[in-house]
Amino acid sequence: MAEMGEAPVKLSLKGVCKSFRLRGTGADGQEQFINVLRNVNFDVRQGEIVSIIGESGCGKTTLLRIVQGLIRLDSGAIEVDGVPVKKPGRDRGFVFQQASLLPWRTARQNIEFGLELQNLTRAQRAQRANELLALVGLSHAADQLPHQLSGGMQQRIGLARAMAINPEILLMDEPFSALDAQTREVLQAELLRIQAETHKTTLFVTHDLDEAIYLSNRVVVLAAKPGRVKKIIDIPFRHPRPELPELRGDPLFQDIRAEMWELIRTPAPAVAA
Numbered sequence: 129m130a131e132m133g134e135a136p137v138k139l140s141l142k143g144v145c146k147s148f149r150l151r152g153t154g155a156d157g158q159e160q161f162i163n164v165l166r167n168v169n170f171d172v173r174q175g176e177i178v179s180i181i182g183e184s185g186c187g188k189t190t191l192l193r194i195v196q197g198l199i200r201l202d203s204g205a206i207e208v209d210g211v212p213v214k215k216p217g218r219d220r221g222f223v224f225q226q227a228s229l230l231p232w233r234t235a236r237q238n239i240e241f242g243l244e245l246q247n248l249t250r251a252q253r254a255q256r257a258n259e260l261l262a263l264v265g266l267s268h269a270a271d272q273l274p275h276q277l278s279g280g281m282q283q284r285i286g287l288a289r290a291m292a293i294n295p296e297i298l299l300m301d302e303p304f305s306a307l308d309a310q311t312r313e314v315l316q317a318e319l320l321r322i323q324a325e326t327h328k329t330t331l332f333v334t335h336d337l338d339e340a341i342y343l344s345n346r347v348v349v350l351a352a353k354p355g356r357v358k359k360i361i362d363i364p365f366r367h368p369r370p371e372l373p374e375l376r377g378d379p380l381f382q383d384i385r386a387e388m389w390e391l392i393r394t395p396a397p398a399v400a401a
């Protein structure tokens with residue numbers, strides 16, 4: 129997007145390749161591999177939200193976990209500020225599809241969890257947790273246990289927990305897909321509000337084309353088998369954006385959506401393993 133055009137590159141994916149070894153062997157007794165990602169290249173600029181879309185199984189989650197440092201790549205590199213990263217680090221926070229909160233800890237204590245490994249006093253931890261509870265709009269629920277929170281509230285706490293370590297990059301893997309449509313739209317708008325406050329560089333995996341367009345500065349469309357970048361689409365709507373129901377009525381939104389849908393449903397040429 130034009131607003132982000134001049135921002136420095138924060139995260140770079142350079143020639144990322146990944147195969148997994150399958151269990152057992154083939155008829156010829158040889159080990160078998162599935163080629164999941166092939167030469168994936170793109171950059172994410174400081175403060176940008178970039179979404180990854182593509183058909184189920186095209187390697188979106190694998191790619192995010194490689195960036196997180198939980199899966200090792202076969203070749204290529206992940207760079208943060210131009211420096212290769214190979215392991216998980218406090219510069220990258222992760223938000224999952226399920227919030228996976230610790231059930232015996234309150235909302236506040238779940239947020240504080242990530243802070244306990246840092247050299248902070250109890251008072252500093254409490255202050256940071258209070259700031260984050262306010263940021264995600266849940267100050268009133270600080271002392272509730274996870275089972276007392278709705279799915280949407282749990283995801284807000286999951287986001288606050290990821291933000292607790294003050295990562296420079298947020299990695300989000302379908303964080304709203306388990307929520308009902310109405311809650312999802314509320315949280316999408318909240319994420320844009322939080323993004324405007326915090327300017328986190330965000331890499332966001334989703335199945336939902338509308339969500340990708342609404343949230344993102346750019347959308348990376350992956351082709352499948354193996355996962356490759358098919359196209360990177362600029363989303364030109366300026367911030368602050370109107371809410372999603374209104375944006376959906378914009379003919380430009382519909383054109384972008386139609387282009388993405390066409391890209392996803394048209395198989396890319398096969399690539400030799």
Ligand SMILES: Nc1ncnc2c1ncn2[C@@H]1O[C@H](COP(=O)(O)OP(=O)(O)OP(=O)(O)O)[C@@H](O)[C@H]1O
Binds near residue numbers: 149189190
């Ligand atoms: N540890 C593993 N061992 C073997 N194959 C794996 C492993 N992890 C993922 N795969 C395979 O890699 C491919 C990509 O999986 P991945 O979960 O990254 O896709 P995805 O695009 O996120 O899918 P979805 O949209 O359904 O969540 C799939 O074929 C999957 O079966």
